[in-house]
Amino acid sequence: MNPDTSHGQGSVYEEASAWLQENWQPGLTVRQWWRLLAESGWAYPTWPTELFGKGLPASSVSAVRDAFAERGVLGPPVRAGQKLAAPTLILHGTDAQKRDFLPALARGEEQWSQFFSEPEAGSDLAGIRTRAERDGDGWTITGRKVWSSFAQFSDRGILLARTDWSVPKHKGLTFFVIDLDQPEIEIRPLRQMNGNSEFNEVIFSGARVPAGRVVGGEGNGWKVALATLSFERFMTVAPVSALPGEKGGFLDKEAAAIASGVLASPGEGALIGRMADHVTHAARQTGRMQDTVFRQRLAELHMNEAVFQHLSRRHAAEIASGGAGSAGSIVKIMRSQLARMGRDVGLEALGSHAMVRDGTAVNELIQHFALTSPYASIAGGTDEIQKNIIAERLLGLPREAAIDANEPFSESIRRTQRPD
DSSP: OOOOOTTSOHHHHHHHHHHHHHHOOTTSBHHHHHHHHHHHTOSSTTSOGGGTSOOOOGGGHHHHHHHHHHHTOOOOOOSHIIIIIHHHHHHHOOHHHHHHHHHHHHTTOOOEEEEOOBTTBSSSGGGOOOEEEEETTEEEEEEEEEOOTTGGGOSEEEEEEEOOSSSOTTTSEEEEEEEOOSTTEEEEEOOOTTSOOOOEEEEEEEEEEEGGGEESOTTOHHHHHHHHHHHHHOOOOOOSOOOOSTTTTOTTSBHHHHHTTSSOOOOTTTTTTOOHHHHHHHHHHHTGGGOHHHHHHHHHHHHHHHHHHHHHHHHHHHHHTTOOOTHHHHHHHHHHHHHHHHHHHHHHHHGGGGGSOOSOHHHHHHHHHHHHGGGGGTTTSOHHHHHHHIIIIISOOOOOOOTTSSSOHHHHHHHHSOOO
């Protein structure tokens, strides 16, 4: 692998690579390695220097990622806590919240989940009905969330709930950090067609949130959630990593074993954007590389993965310059397309072998990826929602008519209910 210096970050690559060469020890546990990474600043180089980072621009991320991949070392924890919650706290959290939560997230000591979508509010996120009510010196949460990744292994979560029903739906929301180890929270894993249970339904029946866990201020939840969603749509290819937190069971495993793939770490869609090499390997085994039409399709997959990397860097630069991150919707749609392309070309490479499990590692990887691929067009906002964002915010086309935009949310609910 050649270090990517097209974005002017050659020196960043060299510095990160030198640090990894000096400090990577295969005998370290995941816990030990992640703590070392966090203290060095190389785990999250774009975070502020006083908050476990190096204060580097977002465009430097790909150079650091290349250094990890070149050395074959275990990457930092990169789940919802690190990719979504931590950047949101850095942007909107209080000093106390940053001090309380960022150390454990940086070291991978905690796993966090995201509680946004609901059975009746997925694409229309502002229509959520989970209720947060003041109760003494805190809040009581009642409602139901769905599609929460790894909630069964999580310690805390970021939660969007309604605190005011008398104002329009976008204005009555508040963003919370909630502890999950309480009896008023029930987590139900959802069985998927690929055999995994990454996603969960979570029921809150009077769960408690202390007053100091409001992020961005009461009633400002929509603004904070938009920032989180911009980070969610910015999903670049991350180094091989493991599930954070004690419940995941990886912290005391050998870091080198996970980095080499000997010990599997769960995560839907982790191969999106890097399937081409696996498909090429499978095609050589099945003889499909002799087919010129197939080789053209495989070349398109390689090229689209390269384009995806450049789009990701473009979005990183937009965020680094203080942009709203609308280009993240382009990255998100490209990611969905890559998932479908990787699935189709991968199954084409396997041919009839795709119909049976023969114990071959690359075959099973492609089969599992094919069963996982539909999730890419849903997670982080459906492709249809992303197209609306592109049309309205990037192309300046007229917004969809919203008859409930200015009415109290309680009235919107009453108007949509069926009469008895």
